[in-house]
Amino acid sequence: MSSATAHEAHHEEHPSGIMRWITTTNHKDIGTLYLWFAFIMLFIGGAMALVIRAELFQPGLQFVDPQFFNSMTTMHALIMIFGAVMPAFTGLANWLIPMMIGAPDMALPRMNNWSFWILPFAFTILLSTLFMEGGGPAGGWTLYPPLTLQTGHALPFVILSIHMMGLSSIMGAINIIATVLNMRAPGMTLMKMPLFVWTWLITAYLLIAVMPVLAGGVTMLLTDKFFGTSFFNAAGGGDPVMFQHIFWFFGHPEVYILILPSFGVISSIVPTFARKPLFGYSSMVYATASIAFLSFIVWAHHMFTVGMPLSGELFFMFATMLIAVPTGVKVFNWVATMWKGAMTFETPMLFALGFIIMFTIGGFSGLMLAIAPADFQYHDSYFVVAHFHYVLVPGSVFAIIAAVYYWLPKWTGHMYNERLGKIHFWLSTIFVNLTFFPMHFVGLAGMPRRIPDYALQFADYNALSSIGAFGFGLSQLLFLYIVIQAVRGGAKADDKVWEGAQGLEWTLPSPPPYHSFSTPPVVK
C-alpha cells in the first residue's frame, strides 16, 4: 500500500525516551497516548464521581459543601465526556483505522501529534480551575446562562479549555476523514470497510458539523460576561433559552459522537465470537447514517419543559422516537449475528453482550424520556441520570473496555489474563447495575439531580448506588492491573488472535511493526 501523503513518507529520526512520545507522528504511538490519557482521565473523573457518591451515601451534608458538590458534577461530566470517552475512541481510531483500511499511517501525522498534545494542556487548565477564587465551574456541563455566568475566576479558563478540547476533536476528525477517504488500500471500497471505520467516519462528520456551534456558544458566553454583549442576557434583549437550543444542537449529536464508535466496536467483536459474518452489514451502515441524520433534528427533547409550542414538542417527540428504528436495526442485527452461531464467551464478548443488553435498557429509558408529557415528570430527575449513565457507562465505556480486551493482544503481542478479565467483567456488571439501576426508582419518585442533600425517603436507594459506585470504581483498578500485566509480558499472542476474527489488522504481526503494511494487503 502506498500513502496518499507522498511527501510525509517520513524518514526522520526516531527518538527514544520521552521525546519519542512528544514528537511522535506514528499512529500507533499516538493511539497509545490517547488511550493512556483517557485511562488517567477515567480515574480522575471517576474519583470525582466517588466524591459525589460519598456525599450522597446518606442524607445531609457529610463531606463537601454544595458549591464544591456542584463543581464535582460539572467537572465529572466534562472530564468523562471530553477527557475519557472521546479520547479513548480517538485512541482506538488512531490504532485501528490505518490497520483496518490497509494504510501505513494517518493522512496527516503531524496534525495527529498536535491534536493529542493539546489535550493534556486543556485538561490541566480545566482542573486548575478547582483551585481558583470562586472555585471550579458549578453550573453543570451544559453551562446554561445565567447560572454559569456566576462562575468566579474560572469561567474564561473553562471556556479556553473547551475551545482547546474542541480544536483537538476537530483536528482528529479531519485526520480521520482524510485518512478514510484517501488512504484505503486498493480494493477497499467504502462498502467493504469494517463497521468501526464506517462509524468513525460518520462520527467525524458529526464532529465537524457541530463543534463550531459549541465553540460559538461558549464564545458568546464569554462575550456576555466580559465584553458587554447580550446574546443570552434577557435584560439586554438577549434570549437565555437560545443558549439551550445552541448547546443542545451541539449536545445531542455529541451523544452520538460518544456512542457511534461503540456500535463499530461491537459490530467487530460479536461476529468474531459468534464465528459468523455480521448480519446485515449494509443495513448497519445505513442505520448509522440514519442515526447521525436524526441526531440533528432532536435537540429540543432535552428542553421539553422550557415552554416550547405544542407543535415543537410533538415534532421533537416523534423525531426522537424515530431514533429507536435504526437503533433497533442494530440491536436486531447483533442478535441475528449471534443466532445459531458457534458462540464462545471470552472477555471481549462478555463486555459486548453486556453492552447490548444494558445499552438497550438505556435506550428504552430514553424512549420513556422522549414522550413529552411524561418528560415533564422525569425532567431533571435522577431518572435522567440513570438513563444517560446506562447509555454511557455500560454503553460507551463497556464498548471501550471490550475493544481494549479484543485488540490488546494485537497491540502488545501478549494475551491478557482471561480469568482476571472475566472477574473484571462480572464485578463491573454487578456494580454498574447496583450504581445506576436504583437511580431509576429515586428519579421516578421525584429526586432531583445535581443536589448534595435529599429527602429521607431516597436514602436506601442512594446508599445502594454509592456502594455500587465504589465497587465499580475499584473494579477498574483490576482492569488497570490486567492491562499493565499484558503490556509487560504474558503468553505470546498469534497474529490472528481470535479464531473467528476477520479484517486486515489480523494479517499483521502481533504486535504490528512500527510502520504497518510493508506489503500491500489483499482485500477480499
Added chain:
Amino acid sequence: MPVEATCAPGGKQDGARVQIVVRPNQSLTWNGNKLFFGMIAGVSLAVAGALAFLGFWPVLPFAGLELLALGWALYHCARCGQWREVISIDGDRVEVAAGRGQPERRWSANRHWTQVAVEPPRFRGHPTRLVLRSAGRRVELGAFLTEVERRRLARMLQDLLPAAPTVR
C-alpha cells in the same frame, strides 16, 4: 498498481525506451473529495448561517475556520496523490522527472554510470530508501511506496541499469 512500466512498441526492455511511472495510492478522486466536502460544508454553513441570521453570528467564523482546515486537509491529500515520478530510460540516458501535472524536479544521468541502491533504514522499523546515484548526485524514488513495492521497483531498475554495480 502504483508502479507502471511501459516499453516502446517493438522494443525490448534492454535496448528500447522504457518509461516507469510511480504514483502514490489514492482511494478517492478529487471530485469525490469535493463531493464529501460539499456535503459537510452545506450542513455546517446552513446551521451557522441560520444562527447568524438569528443574531448568533459567532458560530459562523468558527464554522468557516473549521471548513478551511478540512478543505486544506482534503486538498493536501488529493494533491499528494497527484505526485508522479516518471523514470525514462532511453539509450544511454536515465531521466527522472517528478511533480504534479508537470515536472517540478528533474534528474538525469548516464545509464551506464547510474547505480540503484536500496539504503537500509537508520532506525529499526523505518522504511528503506530507494535511490539512483551517479557522479555524486542522487535522487530518491518511491518514498511513498510500501517495502515490497519499493523492492519490486528496485529490481526492475536493476534489470534495466545493469552496467553499474548495484549497492544494497
